[in-house]
Amino acid sequence: MNTNDKSRREFITAGLLASLAVAGCSTKNNPFEPDAIDSIKPSGKMVKLLSVDGKVIEVDEAFLKPVPNLPAVSNDAARVGISGKKFVMVIDLSRCKSLKKCQSACDHMHHIHPGENWIKVYPMQDSEHTAPYWQPTTCMHCDEPPCVKVCPVDATFKRKDGIVLIDSDRCIGCRFCMAACPYSTRVFNWEDPGLPKEIAEQPYSCETSMPQKKGTVGKCDFCPDMARKGELPHCVSACPNGTFFFGDLLEDSVTNGAETFRFSDLIKDKAGYQLMEDLGTKPSVYYLPPVNRNFPFENNEQKEDKKS
Amino acid sequence: MENSAKQKITEDLLPQKFGKQGKIWVAFLLILCIIGFIAYCRQLSKGLIVTSMRDYVSWGIYISNFVFFVAISLVGSLITAVLRLTNVEWSTPLTRIAEIISVAAITFAAIIIVVDMGRPDRFYNLFIHGRLQSPIIWDVIVITTYFFISILLLYFPLLPDLQILLRFKEKTGNGLNKLYKFLGSFWKNTPAQIKISNKAISILCITIIPIAFAIHTVTSWLFATTYRPGWDSTNFGAYFISGAFLVGAGGVVVAMYVFRKHYKLEKYITEDHFDKMGKVLVMLALLYLYFNINEFLVPAFKMKKSEKEHLIGLFTGEFAVVFWFAITTAMILPILILILKKGRKPFPAFIAGTLVVIGSWVKRYLIVTPTLLHPFLPMQDVPNEYRHYFPSWEEWAIAIGSLAGALLIITLFARIFPIIPIHETITETEEHEKA
Numbered sequence: 001m002n003t004n005d006k007s008r009r010e011f012i013t014a015g016l017l018a019s020l021a022v023a024g025c026s027t028k029n030n031p032f033e034p035d036a037i038d039s040i041k042p043s044g045k046m047v048k049l050l051s052v053d054g055k056v057i058e059v060d061e062a063f064l065k066p067v068p069n070l071p072a073v074s075n076d077a078a079r080v081g082i083s084g085k086k087f088v089m090v091i092d093l094s095r096c097k098s099l100k101k102c103q104s105a106c107d108h109m110h111h112i113h114p115g116e117n118w119i120k121v122y123p124m125q126d127s128e129h130t131a132p133y134w135q136p137t138t139c140m141h142c143d144e145p146p147c148v149k150v151c152p153v154d155a156t157f158k159r160k161d162g163i164v165l166i167d168s169d170r171c172i173g174c175r176f177c178m179a180a181c182p183y184s185t186r187v188f189n190w191e192d193p194g195l196p197k198e199i200a201e202q203p204y205s206c207e208t209s210m211p212q213k214k215g216t217v218g219k220c221d222f223c224p225d226m227a228r229k230g231e232l233p234h235c236v237s238a239c240p241n242g243t244f245f246f247g248d249l250l251e252d253s254v255t256n257g258a259e260t261f262r263f264s265d266l267i268k269d270k271a272g273y274q275l276m277e278d279l280g281t282k283p284s285v286y287y288l289p290p291v292n293r294n295f296p297f298e299n300n301e302q303k304e305d306k307k308s
Numbered sequence: 309m310e311n312s313a314k315q316k317i318t319e320d321l322l323p324q325k326f327g328k329q330g331k332i333w334v335a336f337l338l339i340l341c342i343i344g345f346i347a348y349c350r351q352l353s354k355g356l357i358v359t360s361m362r363d364y365v366s367w368g369i370y371i372s373n374f375v376f377f378v379a380i381s382l383v384g385s386l387i388t389a390v391l392r393l394t395n396v397e398w399s400t401p402l403t404r405i406a407e408i409i410s411v412a413a414i415t416f417a418a419i420i421i422v423v424d425m426g427r428p429d430r431f432y433n434l435f436i437h438g439r440l441q442s443p444i445i446w447d448v449i450v451i452t453t454y455f456f457i458s459i460l461l462l463y464f465p466l467l468p469d470l471q472i473l474l475r476f477k478e479k480t481g482n483g484l485n486k487l488y489k490f491l492g493s494f495w496k497n498t499p500a501q502i503k504i505s506n507k508a509i510s511i512l513c514i515t516i517i518p519i520a521f522a523i524h525t526v527t528s529w530l531f532a533t534t535y536r537p538g539w540d541s542t543n544f545g546a547y548f549i550s551g552a553f554l555v556g557a558g559g560v561v562v563a564m565y566v567f568r569k570h571y572k573l574e575k576y577i578t579e580d581h582f583d584k585m586g587k588v589l590v591m592l593a594l595l596y597l598y599f600n601i602n603e604f605l606v607p608a609f610k611m612k613k614s615e616k617e618h619l620i621g622l623f624t625g626e627f628a629v630v631f632w633f634a635i636t637t638a639m640i641l642p643i644l645i646l647i648l649k650k651g652r653k654p655f656p657a658f659i660a661g662t663l664v665v666i667g668s669w670v671k672r673y674l675i676v677t678p679t680l681l682h683p684f685l686p687m688q689d690v691p692n693e694y695r696h697y698f699p700s701w702e703e704w705a706i707a708i709g710s711l712a713g714a715l716l717i718i719t720l721f722a723r724i725f726p727i728i729p730i731h732e733t734i735t736e737t738e739e740h741e742k743a
Contacts, residue, residue, distance in 0.1 A: 120689040152444035153437040173426015178366040182535040191357035215426030
């Protein structure tokens with residue numbers, strides 16, 4: 001358990017360091033610019049504040065300014081990725097009971113068009129006499145991505161850290177990537193995504209995949225913005241059963257927030273596999289077979305279908 | 309050859325003003341185009357939501373229409389280039405018909421692909437961010453090349469005719485005369501010019517063949533380079549090309565019949581032409597049938613899990629009626645009609661040609677859509693309407709409008725220029741008389 005905790009801490013620290021490094025590198029719009037503070041004259045009005053370590057402090061009002069979010073990563077940086085990382089996901093099928101918390105968290109955080117989903121939870125049954133199971137699918141972030149191969153304008157691209165993203169400011173909406181993806185993971189903004197004004201007006205970021213734009217393709221992005229902050233993707237932290245594990249192949253560790261495993265051991269011990277690996281797409285998402293399940297398979301959707 | 313005979317040929321083949329029928333026809337096509345344009349404006353403002361395409365069926369009749377246009381455009385290279393290079397003389401009166409079908413079709417192929425784009429406003433990205441590894445870029449390159457070669461192949465043989473047309477100012481009217489002057493006043497029929505023109509035409513005829521093969525092969529690769537059941541086939545290039553020659557030849561037979569009847573060209577487009585084109589059509593239909601058997605029998609023999617649902621859907625499932633309709637109308641019936649000598653008379657040949665064109669259009673739909681309804685993973689977590697596809701009125705309007713647009717180009721061309729090459733007909737008649 002100790003070692004597990006340690007590696008998790010390392011993972012988060014590394015993520016934080018990476019995000020700080022990025023913050024330090026960008027020069028434009030830097031909120032920590034020293035000159036800016038020098039030019040402000042004290043107003044004499046003092047405000048009481050609670051500091052991070054719990055002490056009440058007084059600060060001149062003139063020095064107060066809202067701390068902006070970490071500066072957004074430039075398009076060039078977003079296309080390169082987080083250096084020294086190779087992100088992987090492990091999905092433990094024995095833990096999924098199709099609560100779809102992953103899906104709703106993902107839909108909510110990415111403001112996905114209602115009705116469409118980046119994460120889908122499939123009721124699977126491989127053949128007549130085999131056992132049914134739930135299979136959540138994200139984008140596989142393939143190492144040989146068929147979608148990237150066919151994109152005519154480099155709007156969807158593969159990063160050094162293994163993540164496949166979409167530049168919605170460049171996508172021409174030809175939908176060749178949707179035809180090419182064997183995992184049916186890509187969705188299209190057939191109409192205006194109907195976002196709240198403050199989100200729709202943000203400049204598009206490949207790392208947050210927001211705001212989604214009419215006439216372009218969207219899909220699961222592995223939440224690289226969260227990774228930069230050293231946090232887990234929304235689906236991972238939303239799952240109450242700990243089905244999703246996220247981590248770094250180079251560090252050889254994956255975590256679902258509560259448990260951390262050595263990735264190679266986990267795959268070896270539980271006979272992990274990839275989806276449709278015979279196609280040669282080399283997915284970054286690994287599945288653990290649905291053995292010793294935590295829940296029986298109950299397909300309420302099907303029952304409802306039959307009733308109606 | 310006597311001057312009066314020449315005069316007769318020229319007068320027969322001069323472009324004629326639209327009669328009542330012609331005007332109604334043009335108005336009809338224009339209305340269809342306008343309705344299509346209105347539908348497209350709606351699509352531009354609301355997005356592709358106005359179509360019935362959704363995440364599973366992400367390509368619908370726009371793409372099948374595109375494939376159809378690319379297919380029918382191949383006929384220009386068949387009639388003009390292949391038959392010209394193999395010294396098939398009887399095809400001369402058909403060259404211009406074939407070439408204008410090509411130009412009209414390839415123009416609308418390009419337009420319809422822009423219509424299918426989610427962001428047509430970013431079309432320029434293809435040029436500033438284009439990546440050569442994408443088959444779409446290959447398609448852009450070969451279609452553009454084919455378009456220009458086809459235009460030139462239409463234009464160069466037109467030059468001697470323009471010179472003839474310039475002599476008939478009273479008949480053609482002032483406006484057209486200016487157009488002819490603009491296009492061809494530099495042509496003086498000097499031996500040097502003729503030599504250059506003939507050489508240019510030969511070069512174009514040779515280059516257009518690989519380009520024509522390329523456009524249709526690359527178009528088939530838009531599908532065959534994916535993993536999807538029904539598309540993942542090494543047969544696709546040849547399958548598409550054979551189908552393209554078939555529909556193109558069918559289109560030419562239809563156009564031959566219509567022009568012959570409307571412009572009273574019985575002397576120039578003879579029954580013999582229908583007989584010969586009928587034989588060509590039978591051969592092409594058999595060839596396409598052969599590739600169809602390859603395309604369906606081999607996977608059906610194995611019935612791999614991923615292919616099975618798709619194939620059963622076509623053979624006996626939800627697409628069975630459409631599938632067998634396409635096979636019957638595009639191949640079997642035309643073969644049965646045209647294999648008989650009586651069937652190669654103008655009217656039955658026209659019927660066979662029409663069947664080929666209709667069946668082929670439907671066939672393109674079957675190539676695109678059923679595959680998309682059979683993804684590897686089951687359709688899941690989507691609204692119910694995502695699981696089916698039937699084109700919306702906007703899609704129909706745009707597809708029909710584009711077909712009408714192509715017909716309009718052909719019609720207007722035949723109004724402005726002689727649809728049968730005058731100069732070539734005269735020289736060939738002369739050569740025949742000498743021989």
